[in-house]
Amino acid sequence: MGHLAGQLARVAGARVVGITSSTEKNEILRQQLGYTATVNRRSSSFVDDLRAACPAGVDVYYDNVGGPALEAVLPLLARHGRIVCCGVTAHYDADRPPAGVTDLATQLIVKSLRMQGFLVADYLPRWGAAQRELHALQKGGELTVLEDIRDGLDSAPGALIEMLAGGNIGQLGVRLAPDPPGWRALLEIEQSSQ
Incomplete structure (x- = not known):
């Protein structure tokens, strides 16, 4: 879902940086989907690459991975930044749930961040309108699925x-x-x- 969220942000005028798990995915996001920059979360230089790709910080982070990716983004979030949590694939196959949220809580408070979970079911009444808008963007070439x-x-x-x-x-x-x-x-x- 991240590839769609990023494109919608781009269409709305945002500078979009994608976090992927491969060089191949990075190329697709930049060349086919119009992302400004991308970083590979599996790279040994991921944290430095992310910092370089976001020199002015991060205003909105759409997170469907969690784990180390979220930990790397937290220090880069701008004051009053927002985190949209849509998934935690980094934890789906873990033996036990992740422990501790101390740094997350500290970052939320110190930077006045807002963090909210996202479930598509929360927006069922708007489903038809969203489908029409997304279809129009796709038909117009602004959205690639x-x-x-x-x-x-x-x-x-x-x-x-x-x-x-x-x-x-x-x-x-x-x-x-x-x-x-x-x-x-x-x-x-x-x-x-x-």
């Missing part, structure tokens, strides 16, 4: 492992089965009768 779709339930375990390892590019999904013939026509008939 990257999808990595795997077929069949049997592919789900491998897809999850690859996602946790950072091996996918874009939104990773598992298509359980192809649409049966005539299914879409039946759905449209049902929806039009409601």
Whole structure:
């Protein structure tokens, strides 16, 4: 989801820096999606690279990884900065939940930061309008959706492992089965009768 959030921020006029898990992903974000800069969180120079990519600090951090990436961004957050938490993939396969939030709490207080969790379900009443806006941006060439779709339930375990390892590019999904013939026509008939 980060690749979409970054593009939406770019469309709104923000200078966008992406944090990825590979050089290949960095290139895609810069060359195909218009990010200003990117850094690889697996690089031995990640913290220095991030600091160089954000010389004026960070106003908004969209976080779907957590862990060391969040720890690296915290000192760079500007006063009154915001953190949007959408996921913690760095912890999904950990043996136990992460311990301690002392530095996070200190940073939140000292810099008057705002941190909020984000679930798409919180915005269901606005889903239709959001879909129309996103479609218009995509149709206009301002938004590129990257999808990595795997077929069949049997592919789900491998897809999850690859996602946790950072091996996918874009939104990773598992298509359980192809649409049966005539299914879409039946759905449209049902929806039009409601």
